[in-house]
Amino acid sequence: MENVHMNQTELRQFxxxxxxxxxxxxxxxxxxxxxxxxxxxxxxxxxxxACQEANTLKLGGICVLPNAVRMCxxxxxxxxxxxxxxxxxxxxxxxxxxxKVKAVKEAIKDGVDESEVTVPVACIKEGDFGxxxxxxxxxxxxxxxxxxxxxxxxxxLTSAEITKVCTLAVDCGITSIRTSSGFYGSGFNAETxxxxxxxxxxxxxxxxxxxxxxxxAEAALDVGASIIGCKNAxxxxxxxxxxxx
Numbered sequence: 001m002e003n004v005h006m007n008q009t010e011l012r013q014f015x016x017x018x019x020x021x022x023x024x025x026x027x028x029x030x031x032x033x034x035x036x037x038x039x040x041x042x043x044x045x046x047x048x049x050a051c052q053e054a055n056t057l058k059l060g061g062i063c064v065l066p067n068a069v070r071m072c073x074x075x076x077x078x079x080x081x082x083x084x085x086x087x088x089x090x091x092x093x094x095x096x097x098x099x100k101v102k103a104v105k106e107a108i109k110d111g112v113d114e115s116e117v118t119v120p121v122a123c124i125k126e127g128d129f130g131x132x133x134x135x136x137x138x139x140x141x142x143x144x145x146x147x148x149x150x151x152x153x154x155x156x157l158t159s160a161e162i163t164k165v166c167t168l169a170v171d172c173g174i175t176s177i178r179t180s181s182g183f184y185g186s187g188f189n190a191e192t193x194x195x196x197x198x199x200x201x202x203x204x205x206x207x208x209x210x211x212x213x214x215x216x217a218e219a220a221l222d223v224g225a226s227i228i229g230c231k232n233a234x235x236x237x238x239x240x241x242x243x244x245x
């Protein structure tokens with residue numbers, strides 16, 4: 001290919017166009033980052049700042065406990081630039097299916113875009129997958145057309161249990177799977193994401209949690225995650241955008 005010679009004006013236009021493409025790619029990646037705001041110490045001031053940052057940066061979402069949903073919906077305003085996710089039965093998953101179903105309905109009523117429910121870990125460990133399947137179906141029915149994600153707390157499960165619960169999730173029409181909350185150990189594990197991806201293929205999305213660096217984010221996306229969960233979401237998003245400049 002012959003060399004392309006550009007004058008100063010053309011070179012400036014070319015660099016501006018290249019920067020725009022880089023920014024578009026960076027903004028798309030920022031749109032995959034979710035703010036994890038489920039610590040017990042998260043107060044109104046923290047939530048307010050997070051909602052403002054999420055709207056400004058156009059993060060993929062903010063994840064909060066059910067009692068913060070209505071407040072955050074109001075803080076995000078009538079034209080939110082981010083999704084609102086309620087983390088239900090977090091992080092133990094030990095609530096009854098009836099309670100979880102009610103919580104999903106309440107969260108939707110309060111304004112969430114997606115409900116994330118922790119699986120009944122004890123039932124999985126006992127091999128009672130009939131209970132798990134019934135719960136998934138009940139949750140899916142409660143969510144109706146709203147997106148539904150399950151948190152499988154993979155650090156507590158064996159490889160076989162992860163494969164089984166992910167297979168049930170796909171069969172029941174679950175929208176997305178979260179690897180873990182990080183409450184029971186490191187939330188980010190590339191091998192776990194790969195195992196989940198091999199099971200679900202493209203039938204549901206995968207959220208990799210415990211991500212804190214650009215390297216972690218890139219690694220998670222490379223092995224099949226399409227959602228990045230982290231506590232420092234705003235800082236990570238700014239780094240992504242800065243790297244594109």
